[in-house]
Amino acid sequence: MRWNGGDADHPDSVDSADHADIPGSGTSGARLALDGVGRRYGAGESAVTALSGVSLRVEGAAFIVILGPSGCGKTTLLNLVGALDTPTCGTVTLDGADLAGASRRRRREVRRRTVSFVFQSFNLFPALTAGENVRFGADAAGRGQARETTERLLAEVGLGHRADHFPHQLSGGEQQRVAIARALATGNPILLADEPTGELDFGTGVQILALLRAQADAGRTVLVVTHNREIARVADRVVELSSGHVVADGPPPDGSIPVSDLRW
Ligand SMILES: Nc1ncnc2c1ncn2[C@@H]1O[C@H](COP(=O)(O)OP(=O)(O)OP(=O)(O)O)[C@@H](O)[C@H]1O
Numbered sequence: 001m002r003w004n005g006g007d008a009d010h011p012d013s014v015d016s017a018d019h020a021d022i023p024g025s026g027t028s029g030a031r032l033a034l035d036g037v038g039r040r041y042g043a044g045e046s047a048v049t050a051l052s053g054v055s056l057r058v059e060g061a062a063f064i065v066i067l068g069p070s071g072c073g074k075t076t077l078l079n080l081v082g083a084l085d086t087p088t089c090g091t092v093t094l095d096g097a098d099l100a101g102a103s104r105r106r107r108r109e110v111r112r113r114t115v116s117f118v119f120q121s122f123n124l125f126p127a128l129t130a131g132e133n134v135r136f137g138a139d140a141a142g143r144g145q146a147r148e149t150t151e152r153l154l155a156e157v158g159l160g161h162r163a164d165h166f167p168h169q170l171s172g173g174e175q176q177r178v179a180i181a182r183a184l185a186t187g188n189p190i191l192l193a194d195e196p197t198g199e200l201d202f203g204t205g206v207q208i209l210a211l212l213r214a215q216a217d218a219g220r221t222v223l224v225v226t227h228n229r230e231i232a233r234v235a236d237r238v239v240e241l242s243s244g245h246v247v248a249d250g251p252p253p254d255g256s257i258p259v260s261d262l263r264w
Pocket residue numbers: 041042048049050068069070071072073074075076077227
């Protein structure tokens with residue numbers, strides 16, 4: 001699902017023809033493939049193997065939870081999918097584009113057109129208002145129609161009336177809703193969220209999950225990292241990691257429930 005089209009008047013406006021080979025241009029959801037992926041940090045005796053032999057496929061829109069205990073490699077996996085990092089071995093492809101062997105410039109372009117990020121600690125720009133934070137997402141991706149997109153998305157996350165407020169004037173849950181709106185403003189088909197409810201109380205966390213779930217239902221590929229097994233129950237698919245290996249991949253092992261039935 002595309003959130004906005006081109007805008008010839010926008011200075012960063014991108015002609016889609018220039019980006020025909022960039023993943024995410026004109027797709028609904030994403031086609032992602034990891035084959036035999038490993039990631040080691042450091043060398044010699046102090047080397048750490050964060051991921052080993054990870055293979056998985058994602059086709060189109062879905063709400064996918066990457067589940068596992070602290071240190072099992074969840075963030076490392078998200079960084080590889082998000083073209084922030086490259087594997088030590090194996091291949092990562094996004095809509096057919098090889099990320100493992102890509103130059104930094106190529107990965108930057110893939111990030112710009114394909115993925116957006118939501119973090120545990122919100123990571124809003126403190127000196128920018130909620131509206132400016134959201135607009136930053138639209139501008140960074142060069143999607144055009146930034147003002148309209150910002151207004152629409154802030155309203156969609158229930159914060160249309162707080163556009164001029166700074167992050168320190170918002171609650172944690174409100175800040176995370178702004179962060180999600182900023183991610184959506186990119187118009188990119190993949191949304192990557194690293195422990196997005198980690199700093200929120202239960203009720204607020206449920207609101208955020210409902211918002212993320214709705215993005216998958218609207219056609220995005222949403223990957224949420226968590227150590228919380230209950231959260232995994234609202235996913236379409238759960239990829240469980242243990243010590244850098246995929247140990248399960250399928251429907252929620254403890255059974256599926258709607259977001260409204262969550263308890264943790
Ligand atoms: N830059 C790095 N240098 C060395 N080791 C690293 C680096 N980044 C991560 N690691 C190690 O790789 C392993 C996996 O880390 P990762 O952050 O991916 O796990 P995680 O499952 O996301 O953990 P958490 O839930 O605590 O955030 C851990 O043992 C970690 O210490």
